Amino acid sequence: MRNRNCSKNFGWLIGLLLMLCSSNLYAVQDSVKLTVRLRGVYDSKITITPYRNGLYKEPLKEFAGVQTEVTMAIPKAYLPGQFLLRMDYRKQAADQPYPSEFIFFLNEDDLTIGINPLHTQPDSVRLKNDQENTAYFKFMQENVGRRQQLIILEQVLAEYQPKGNRFYRDVEKEFEQKRTKYNEWIDQEIVQNQDLFVSRIFTFQKAPGLDWYASPEEHLMQQGEHYFDEIDFQDTLLLRTQAFNQYVTTYMRMFGMNATTKPLQDSLFTLAGRIACEKASAGHPKVYGWMVDYFYQGFEALAIDSGIKMLAKHIQNPNCLTSKKQEILRRLDGMKKLVVGAKAPAFEAEMANEMQVRFKGISKDKDYGLLVFYDSACLHCKELLRDLQKWYAEPEHAAWLDVITLSVDDVRSDWESFHRSEDYAWTDLWAPGGINSQLANDYYILSTPVMFIIDAENNILHLPQSIDEVNQFIFGN
Numbered sequence: 001m002r003n004r005n006c007s008k009n010f011g012w013l014i015g016l017l018l019m020l021c022s023s024n025l026y027a028v029q030d031s032v033k034l035t036v037r038l039r040g041v042y043d044s045k046i047t048i049t050p051y052r053n054g055l056y057k058e059p060l061k062e063f064a065g066v067q068t069e070v071t072m073a074i075p076k077a078y079l080p081g082q083f084l085l086r087m088d089y090r091k092q093a094a095d096q097p098y099p100s101e102f103i104f105f106l107n108e109d110d111l112t113i114g115i116n117p118l119h120t121q122p123d124s125v126r127l128k129n130d131q132e133n134t135a136y137f138k139f140m141q142e143n144v145g146r147r148q149q150l151i152i153l154e155q156v157l158a159e160y161q162p163k164g165n166r167f168y169r170d171v172e173k174e175f176e177q178k179r180t181k182y183n184e185w186i187d188q189e190i191v192q193n194q195d196l197f198v199s200r201i202f203t204f205q206k207a208p209g210l211d212w213y214a215s216p217e218e219h220l221m222q223q224g225e226h227y228f229d230e231i232d233f234q235d236t237l238l239l240r241t242q243a244f245n246q247y248v249t250t251y252m253r254m255f256g257m258n259a260t261t262k263p264l265q266d267s268l269f270t271l272a273g274r275i276a277c278e279k280a281s282a283g284h285p286k287v288y289g290w291m292v293d294y295f296y297q298g299f300e301a302l303a304i305d306s307g308i309k310m311l312a313k314h315i316q317n318p319n320c321l322t323s324k325k326q327e328i329l330r331r332l333d334g335m336k337k338l339v340v341g342a343k344a345p346a347f348e349a350e351m352a353n354e355m356q357v358r359f360k361g362i363s364k365d366k367d368y369g370l371l372v373f374y375d376s377a378c379l380h381c382k383e384l385l386r387d388l389q390k391w392y393a394e395p396e397h398a399a400w401l402d403v404i405t406l407s408v409d410d411v412r413s414d415w416e417s418f419h420r421s422e423d424y425a426w427t428d429l430w431a432p433g434g435i436n437s438q439l440a441n442d443y444y445i446l447s448t449p450v451m452f453i454i455d456a457e458n459n460i461l462h463l464p465q466s467i468d469e470v471n472q473f474i475f476g477n
Contacts, residue, residue, distance in 0.1 A: 031073035033110040040116035044089035056084040080197035105132040233283020289321035334444025349429035366402035376418035410434035
């Protein structure tokens with residue numbers, strides 16, 4: 001009887017242990033262990049931030065006062081991925097913290113990073129149980145030497161005159177041979193490392209074929225049309241790499257270098273966006289949506305209305321998983337309603353003394369009004385306000401114009417600090433609710449700065465992009 005009970009108890013115990021083991025195994029499989037081992041410093045705050053949506057923005061893990069090492073679990077939801085290790089370290093106990101950063105990749109294997117915050121070059125960092133970073137650093141180091149040969153030949157082909165003679169044809173032939181061999185090497189590296197997350201980054205280094213006899217305009221179109229030929233837009237893991245964002249930014253810079261005027265810039269950037277979004281539309285909805293978001297943010301920041309209109313086609317596509325659909329629709333609606341000839345809506349805002357004022361029109365002794373929407377953290381806004389301040393200091397300028405600046409800071413105290421630091425000769429107000437306020441909604445403010453020139457009847461006369469345009473409009477009439 002006793003043996004039978006013991007047998008039952010023993011069986012129950014084995015079952016419990018199996019359940020615990022299974023539970024622990026699941027916990028382990030649900031995350032990867034990351035260990036950071038410090039050397040050469042007294043202590044450091046350790047912060048781990050994943051790369052998301054073009055930024056290292058929201059920290060995933062934070063540990064203060066780490067002196068030797070810290071181990072953490074990185075959830076599989078973030079893997080594979082690219083991460084920023086930030087170390088705010090003190091070399092001595094009495095020192096103030098000083099920042100140091102190291103970017104690394106993490107996949108399905110546990111990783112130990114042995115690092116001295118003072119020396120964060122790859123050859124100074126010890127990586128244990130690592131494949132991703134070792135493969136990436138090795139590839140990039142070898143790539144520098146191989147790519148340099150192409151760069152030298154490319155410079156000769158781009159600058160040498162006259163084109164087409166025997167020497168030029170020989171250089172062209174040499175370039176094409178080396179380009180083919182170089183791209184084949186990259187393909188081999190991708191195949192050899194195909195199980196690694198970083199292998200998809202290697203593609204961005206490929207050298208495209210070029211027509212050296214084309215005109216600058218034809219050359220740009222050829223580059224634009226074929227820039228993304230090697231990119232797999234079905235691969236959503238591209239969005240977890242900083243390299244993809246940089247690759248698209250380089251594409252935009254290529255078009256920007258040819259923009260000598262604002263109208264030409266708007267035209268070229270709209271063209272660049274049209275090509276890129278069309279290419280991405282054949283890929284995964286997430287990658288397609290990311291591309292549309294990327295261009296919307298750029299078009300909004302540079303006030304390129306033609307670009308935003310171009311995106312209308314894409315946000316209506318059910319395969320486009322853009323996070324900016326409502327913003328783009330709202331912006332398009334605003335472009336239709338707040339145009340020259342439309343009425344500027346009346347609004348309510350707050351003064352520095354918290355008194356609420358209602359704007360119904362400009363001062364009767366002024367011919368024009370200038371409404372300026374800004375955010376105190378926006379560098380472009382600060383630059384514009386400085387230009388406005390210099391311009392408005394001239395009595396003949398101030399005599400014509402009633403200026404009202406409107407902050408759309410989300411937090412009133414942020415605006416108050418900025419307001420106190422400036423001594424504006426005009427009315428400076430805050431929109432309660434910031435960028436999500438009724439005022440911002442009525443004026444379709446989705447980014448800053450935005451300006452409106454109005455008349456005594458609140459008719460919108462012009463939407464200037466700079467103080468030079470304000471000056472030209474007023475004194476050109």
